[in-house]
Amino acid sequence: ICVIAGETARVEVTVSDPDIDQKVRLSAIGGPLLMDDQPATFTVLDGYQDSPLTGIFEWIPSCDHILGQPYTMVFKGTDNDKDTTGLSTLKTLKIKVVGPPPEDVIIEQASLDSITVTWHKPYFCEMTMEDYFRGFSVYRRIGSNQFPLDTCSPGLEGRGYERVAFSTLEMRGDRYVFLDQDIQKGQTYCYRIVAEFARLTLAGNAFNFVESLPSEERCVQIGRDLPLITNASVLNTDMANGEMEIIWTKPEPIELDTIANPGPYRYQLLSAEGITSSGFSEVTGASFVSNSFSGLVDTMFLDTGLNTAVTAYTYQVAFYTGSSASPFGFSDVASSIYLNVNPTDRANVLTWNGMVPWQNYEFEIYKRDNNTGVFNLLTSTVDMTYRDMNLINGEEYCYYIRSIGTYGIDNIADPLYNLSQEDCASPLDNVPPCAPEATVENNCATAEPGTPATDIINILNWNNPLNTCPGSDDNDFFTIYFSPSRTDNLSDFVEIDNVTDTFYNHTAISSGGGCYYISATDINGNESEPGPIICIDNCPAYSLPNAFTPNLDGSNDFFVPYPYRYIDRIEMKIYNQWGNLVFETENPDINWDGLDINGKELSSGAYYYICRVFEANLDGIEEQMEILSGFIQLIRNSK
Numbered sequence: 001i002c003v004i005a006g007e008t009a010r011v012e013v014t015v016s017d018p019d020i021d022q023k024v025r026l027s028a029i030g031g032p033l034l035m036d037d038q039p040a041t042f043t044v045l046d047g048y049q050d051s052p053l054t055g056i057f058e059w060i061p062s063c064d065h066i067l068g069q070p071y072t073m074v075f076k077g078t079d080n081d082k083d084t085t086g087l088s089t090l091k092t093l094k095i096k097v098v099g100p101p102p103e104d105v106i107i108e109q110a111s112l113d114s115i116t117v118t119w120h121k122p123y124f125c126e127m128t129m130e131d132y133f134r135g136f137s138v139y140r141r142i143g144s145n146q147f148p149l150d151t152c153s154p155g156l157e158g159r160g161y162e163r164v165a166f167s168t169l170e171m172r173g174d175r176y177v178f179l180d181q182d183i184q185k186g187q188t189y190c191y192r193i194v195a196e197f198a199r200l201t202l203a204g205n206a207f208n209f210v211e212s213l214p215s216e217e218r219c220v221q222i223g224r225d226l227p228l229i230t231n232a233s234v235l236n237t238d239m240a241n242g243e244m245e246i247i248w249t250k251p252e253p254i255e256l257d258t259i260a261n262p263g264p265y266r267y268q269l270l271s272a273e274g275i276t277s278s279g280f281s282e283v284t285g286a287s288f289v290s291n292s293f294s295g296l297v298d299t300m301f302l303d304t305g306l307n308t309a310v311t312a313y314t315y316q317v318a319f320y321t322g323s324s325a326s327p328f329g330f331s332d333v334a335s336s337i338y339l340n341v342n343p344t345d346r347a348n349v350l351t352w353n354g355m356v357p358w359q360n361y362e363f364e365i366y367k368r369d370n371n372t373g374v375f376n377l378l379t380s381t382v383d384m385t386y387r388d389m390n391l392i393n394g395e396e397y398c399y400y401i402r403s404i405g406t407y408g409i410d411n412i413a414d415p416l417y418n419l420s421q422e423d424c425a426s427p428l429d430n431v432p433p434c435a436p437e438a439t440v441e442n443n444c445a446t447a448e449p450g451t452p453a454t455d456i457i458n459i460l461n462w463n464n465p466l467n468t469c470p471g472s473d474d475n476d477f478f479t480i481y482f483s484p485s486r487t488d489n490l491s492d493f494v495e496i497d498n499v500t501d502t503f504y505n506h507t508a509i510s511s512g513g514g515c516y517y518i519s520a521t522d523i524n525g526n527e528s529e530p531g532p533i534i535c536i537d538n539c540p541a542y543s544l545p546n547a548f549t550p551n552l553d554g555s556n557d558f559f560v561p562y563p564y565r566y567i568d569r570i571e572m573k574i575y576n577q578w579g580n581l582v583f584e585t586e587n588p589d590i591n592w593d594g595l596d597i598n599g600k601e602l603s604s605g606a607y608y609y610i611c612r613v614f615e616a617n618l619d620g621i622e623e624q625m626e627i628l629s630g631f632i633q634l635i636r637n638s639k
Contacts (some may be wrong), residue, residue: 002096002152004213005063005125007041009095015077015593016052022079023048026055030073031093035093035128038062040073050079063125064132065198068092068210069541076210098154099212100124102136102176102193107410110220115183116394117191118175119215125195129255134206135167138178138312144190144219147360152588155194155211167196167206188357190408192217214615219408224252227267227299227317228407229334229357230416230460234308237400237422242308244336247300249412251294261321261328264291268318268327269301274311275335275355283315308421312338314355332357337420339401343400345431347389352401358416360405368398368422375400391427398424432526436478436502436518438462444539451541453565458506458536462518465528466523474522480504484511486535486618512538512566540566540615540624547633559592559632574632575607582607594634606631 003009015026025048027157032040044055057073065071073093078086101107104120117138126133148158165178176193183189195212221228231247246269271284272279283303290296304463306313337354347436350365365386366375378399379386391397401420408414443457466475477500481493497504506516515535520528543566548559566587574583574592582596594602611628614621 001093003059003061004100004151005061005066005097006100007060008063009057009059011057011093012053012054012092013042013044013057013075013165014054015075015089017079018438019079019081019156019196020051020583022051022081022598024051024053024077024079025049025078026555027078028073028533029076030069032059032061032073032319033145034517035065037064039394039604053077056095061144062199063128065096065097066099066125066132066210066212067639068208068416070096070272077166081234096152098151099197099210100208101213102195102215105191105193105215105218106155107218107220110222111465112185112223112425113183115180115189115191115220115222117180117193117218118172119177119193120172121174121176123176125197125212127468131200132197133210134198135175135180137163137194137196137211138165139192139194139214140164140180141190143188143357144217144359144361144406146217146406146408147536149213150604151213154213156192162190178223183222186221188219188221188407188409189220190217194287201218208280217318217408217506220567221407221409225256226319226329227253227331228316228412229331230407230413231418232313232315233418234400234421236303237308239307240305243305243314244303244306244308244315245300246303246460248317248327248331250296250299251319252411255414256293258293262599263293264289264429265293265296266290266320267296267299268316268320268529269303270330271303272314273311274314275338275353276314277333277355280314280316308336309423312336313422326621334358337401337403337418337637338397339420339423341397341399341423341425343427343430346391346393346427347387348390348391348397348399348425350401350492351398352384352420354403354418354420356405356418358405358407360403360418362404363554364402364404366400366402366468368397368424370397380595387547393427393429393637396426398422405631411595425509427523429474429522430526430529432523433475433520434465435528435531436465436520437460437531438516438518438534440516440536442512442536447539447541449541449543450563452563453510453512453538454508454567456507456509456512456539458509458514458516460504460506460516460518462502462531464502465520474524475520476500476523479519479521480500481517481530482506484513485511485620486515490517490530511618512540515618536617537618538566538616540564540613540617541568542570542613542624542628544609544611544628544630544632548592548594549635549637549639557593558590559594560590560636562590564615568614568621570611570613572609572611574607576602576607577605594636602628602634604634606633608632622638 009192015024027373028042075091078088102119141161195217198206198209226246227323229248233245236243269283270280286301316333319329321328335355338351342349364380365378367378400422403418405416406414459478480497482496483492517533518531543562549556569586613624
């Protein structure tokens with residue numbers, strides 16, 4: 001939990017025992033109980049008591065207790081199951097103490113040269129026992145950033161602010177003050193203040209700075225001599241008769257030098273299709289003229305005859321003074337919010353965007369009641385996307401967005417509300433099942449050396465996504481993809497079969513090995529992502545007999561290997577008893593007819609051979625580690 005210094009942290013701690021015959025007791029230890037200044041208390045009945053037993057932890061931490069790391073409390077519950085010890089369980093509570101935010105931040109003065117920011121003195125935690133308070137940091141950003149105060153998130157990290165003053169204690173009268181002189185005309189500057197705390201070394205140097213919660217934000221625009229658009233809101237969604245409401249504010253009279261820029265004064269509303277910052281043209285009928293500045297009162301226009309169903313519109317106000325044909329200046333552009341509703345399985349995914357000069361800090365999502373036709377608030381979010389779930393496929397649902405925003409500037413309407421167009425969609429099943437995960441093995445372990453390649457089987461098994469993955473309850477079939485070589489490139493795979501089972505036997509594979517992946521397809525034709533690629537190598541086999549009888553009687557006339565599989569080539573050399581080469585070949589079938597390399601018939605006898613074997617496996621052509629060698633008995637009938 002997190003607690004602001006000076007406020008009360010109160011936690012009820014309860015211990016119970018499912019065994020109604022057991023009594024329980026409760027105790028606590030931790031740093032907050034040991035503090036010299038404003039220690040915490042833990043109030044509970046002593047000894048063993050009937051279950052359940054509740055104790056109250058209370059702590060009002062002081063400003064000296066502000067720390068970057070949380071304090072720890074450990075609560076121990078024990079029953080009297082054993083005579084002396086009992087059974088115990090421990091629970092830990094982390095307590096972070098944060099500094100309170102500075103209060104009453106005011107922008108007292110703003111000019112083209114400087115901005116004066118002041119805040120309340122005294123600060124609640126400026127007096128500490130150990131001189132712990134070090135002053136204030138002033139943070140600034142261009143444009144507002146509204147966010148809810150989170151007591152567990154002190155400081156402003158990640159909020160888009162830059163620190164423009166550190167550990168300042170400057171005062172003017174009875175208030176703290178900061179003078180910002182690094183400013184530019186036309187910018188909206190927003191400020192927040194945080195208090196700084198740090199311990200001191202023996203040498204008096206501060207270390208381990210800790211920031212308080214940030215103050216509320218205060219903003220000001222420098223040189224407000226141009227209009228500000230505050231609304232670009234869709235009032236009617238239609239492809240031909242759509243309507244947009246555009247509202248803007250007048251320039252600040254004290255900012256516009258009406259002596260140097262005399263009347264007449266004119267607003268001209270400009271628009272462009274889409275969310276854009278260019279391509280603007282004048283809106284017909286949206287020109288407002290007054291001879292005096294005070295006469296400029298009409299700052300709203302209803303733009304009609306638009307296709308708000310299909311496109312957003314962006315607006316800008318041109319401001320003219322005197323007889324000049326060129327504008328004195330332009331407002332910042334502001335677009336309508338454009339909503340897209342994308343259907344998916346039993347859900348609609350809403351996304352929206354827009355371009356505005358203020359900050360939209362919340363979005364309300366309205367949904368049409370299909371029975372009454374009335375739009376009701378569905379939910380609100382700080383994001384620009386939302387998933388509406390648990391819908392019925394085929395039924396239409398309609399929505400619009402209402403943005404809530406602010407300039408954070410005094411005298412400007414706050415909050416600012418703007419509507420998107422209405423958009424509708426009917427959920428449909430376009431969500432594929434989850435990808436199956438497969439395994440593969442073959443029957444090489446049980447195959448005999450002479451088993452032909454056509455009898456080698458790759459056996460695939462995979463899980464059914466129906467059993468493991470939500471949303472895969474409409475699976476229809478599985479597709480097996482195969483590549484004869486090792487690869488992770490999906491384009492190398494070809495579809496070999498569709499099955500409804502969760503197993504498959506792949507036979508008659510010329511390569512023997514290969515790689516696979518499985519996909520699942522549902523009844524609406526949505527195919528899953530490819531499952532993980534799995535690979536298995538083949539099991540080459542090559543062995544030789546030790547005799548043949550080349551007698552031209554049609555029986556065993558050639559020396560050939562036993563049936564082999566997955567062999568690319570061999571390098572075989574056969575020698576006579578004197579070591580002379582009599583035969584060589586790269587053909588795995590060998591087909592030696594008993595003639596020497598000159599075609600001369602060889603006599604009966606033992607011939608020595610050396611044979612290097614090259615396998616065709618998953619990774620290409622590789623030589624077997626074992627070189628075959630031995631003797632071949634050539635046997636001829638006596639003549």
